[in-house]
Amino acid sequence: MGNEVSSQLQTEGKVNGRPVTFTIKQSEDGNELTWQEHKHDSSHSIAKKDMIAVLPIHAQVPDDYTILYVATNPAAKDDPKASPVIFQHIIATTLPPSFIAAYQPPGNACWQLRQDAGSLPNLHVIVSLGSGTGQAESVWNSLFKPMLQHVCPKADKYTVHFTDSESSVTALTKNVLLPAANEGKAQAVILLSGDGGLVDIIDGLLSAKRLSQYRKLNVALLPLGTGNALAHSTGITTDNTLGLRNLLQGIPRDLPLFRVTFSPGARLLVNGAREERQLGTVDGQPTSYGAVVCSWGFHAALVADSDSAEYRRHGAERFKMAANEALYPADGKGPHAYRGQVSMMQAASAGGSGGVKKKGWQTLDRQEHAYVLATPVSQLEQGFTISPASRPMDGKLRLVHFGALGGDECMEIMKQAYDGGRHTTHPGVGYEEIEALRIQFQESEARWRRVCVDGRIVRVEEGGWVEVRGGVGGVVDLILAAPEL
Numbered sequence: 001m002g003n004e005v006s007s008q009l010q011t012e013g014k015v016n017g018r019p020v021t022f023t024i025k026q027s028e029d030g031n032e033l034t035w036q037e038h039k040h041d042s043s044h045s046i047a048k049k050d051m052i053a054v055l056p057i058h059a060q061v062p063d064d065y066t067i068l069y070v071a072t073n074p075a076a077k078d079d080p081k082a083s084p085v086i087f088q089h090i091i092a093t094t095l096p097p098s099f100i101a102a103y104q105p106p107g108n109a110c111w112q113l114r115q116d117a118g119s120l121p122n123l124h125v126i127v128s129l130g131s132g133t134g135q136a137e138s139v140w141n142s143l144f145k146p147m148l149q150h151v152c153p154k155a156d157k158y159t160v161h162f163t164d165s166e167s168s169v170t171a172l173t174k175n176v177l178l179p180a181a182n183e184g185k186a187q188a189v190i191l192l193s194g195d196g197g198l199v200d201i202i203d204g205l206l207s208a209k210r211l212s213q214y215r216k217l218n219v220a221l222l223p224l225g226t227g228n229a230l231a232h233s234t235g236i237t238t239d240n241t242l243g244l245r246n247l248l249q250g251i252p253r254d255l256p257l258f259r260v261t262f263s264p265g266a267r268l269l270v271n272g273a274r275e276e277r278q279l280g281t282v283d284g285q286p287t288s289y290g291a292v293v294c295s296w297g298f299h300a301a302l303v304a305d306s307d308s309a310e311y312r313r314h315g316a317e318r319f320k321m322a323a324n325e326a327l328y329p330a331d332g333k334g335p336h337a338y339r340g341q342v343s344m345m346q347a348a349s350a351g352g353s354g355g356v357k358k359k360g361w362q363t364l365d366r367q368e369h370a371y372v373l374a375t376p377v378s379q380l381e382q383g384f385t386i387s388p389a390s391r392p393m394d395g396k397l398r399l400v401h402f403g404a405l406g407g408d409e410c411m412e413i414m415k416q417a418y419d420g421g422r423h424t425t426h427p428g429v430g431y432e433e434i435e436a437l438r439i440q441f442q443e444s445e446a447r448w449r450r451v452c453v454d455g456r457i458v459r460v461e462e463g464g465w466v467e468v469r470g471g472v473g474g475v476v477d478l479i480l481a482a483p484e485l
């Protein structure tokens with residue numbers, strides 16, 4: 001190619017009507033669009049990580065496109081509740097074709113699928129004011145609302161819901177989303193929340209009968225929680241757009257779920273564990289559903305203990321703070337040894353770390369445990385790779401477990417999880433693909449019988465049990481872009 005720049009990489013065009021030269025440049029963050037304004041001899045650029053999409057404007061002006069992207073929000077420097085980025089757009093004429101090809105949403109992108117056979121899209125935006133460090137409202141105002149007004153200018157085409165309590169999403173699901181889904185209406189939900197918002201939707205949808213004409217919802221995540229496990233594990237957080245690139249470029253994919261069944265006395269703890277509630281039942285058994293994690297032991301305890309307004313202010317740090325308290329308790333006795341019988345059913349395809357593979361239930365030899373965690377996702381928070389073999393949306397449950405250990409040894413295993421998931425090769429850690437997990441609790445004190453299902457805490461009665469099984473689907477589609485974008 002010599003010094004010649006290919007027409008794929010450089011074109012003469014316009015930005016907002018002003019003549020420019022566009023160039024695609026290789027940078028550390030990937031391909032970057034730069035342009036040189038002829039009149040002012042000034043240069044500009046948009047980094048790959050800031051790109052949302054390139055959208056054609058009209059068939060009559062085939063060379064004109066709108067570039068949607070984000071820019072750093074200066075207000076976020078001093079305000080932890082401010083959106084880190086704001087929405088930007090420009091009109092570009094005669095862009096390099098490779099740039100258009102990279103960022104124009106595919107024909108089957110969810111945006112188009114939301115148009116229900118020509119009728120108005122049934123689009124709900126949920127702004128969860130209690131999620132993460134409280135950025136959802138600012139993200140709505142500075143980022144998502146301006147983008148929606150751009151791509152969906154008729155404001156009456158969508159409904160915005162702001163949460164005002166921890167039961168807001170559940171109530172909306174039971175009163176609005178489920179009845180409409182049962183009438184076969186196409187619905188799309190855009191969720192400005194953490195994993196909890198999605199779990200509330202899933203649980204709400206599964207709380208009552210789904211009729212034969214039930215139509216799956218499309219759900220798109222704008223990850224604004226603390227852990228954002230699903231978003232990190234599916235690649236939604238790999239750019240700076242807080243899920244907007246994924247929203248415009250993604251296609252609907254069935255979200256694999258697992259079912260968690262409890263003994264009859266199990267209760268959901270709410271309102272900072274000050275209140276308890278009955279769980280929904282399936283065939284008479286208390287049942288919950290999840291998409292991220294079901295755990296008992298150290299992980300469940302730290303999720304439960306860090307779920308207070310005081311801890312939440314610290315964002316993802318809250319997990320580390322609670323972990324320290326659990327591993328090095330003030331009484332100096334070391335971490336609790338959780339007593340119970342843990343059984344698993346290995347998946348037919350699993351190799352497993354426990355020697356000869358047998359179908360059917362197998363009970364672990366040990367009676368004292370520190371960590372028992374089943375998950376279909378790879379990361380529980382950014383960089384915490386609890387299950388490195390997990391692949392997005394494959395629905396395979398994996399079990400990570402180890403016995404009662406000292407604080408330092410537990411901490412070392414956790415550090416290895418933060419180091420790309422190295423803990424799964426630690427000789428004391430079991431890691432296998434499973435079909436099902438069952439725990440029979442042998443603890444007299446209630447706090448050691450707490451189970452975490454996607455951040456919710458369920459306390460099981462003395463002598464009670466929990467069982468986890470994968471293979472549930474057909475309830476919601478998650479909007480996901482191809483990982484290579």
Ligand SMILES: Nc1ncnc2c1ncn2[C@@H]1O[C@H](COP(=O)(O)OP(=O)(O)OP(=O)(O)O)[C@@H](O)[C@H]1O
Pocket residue numbers: 128129130131132133163164165166167168193194195196197224225226227228229454455
């Ligand atoms: N306005 C509100 N008032 C009280 N509670 C709220 C309100 N809005 C949301 N909540 C609750 O706050 C919690 C937020 O959960 P969510 O999972 O979205 O965020 P997170 O826990 O910070 O993130 P993650 O689950 O990804 O770690 C949920 O229990 C939700 O019901």
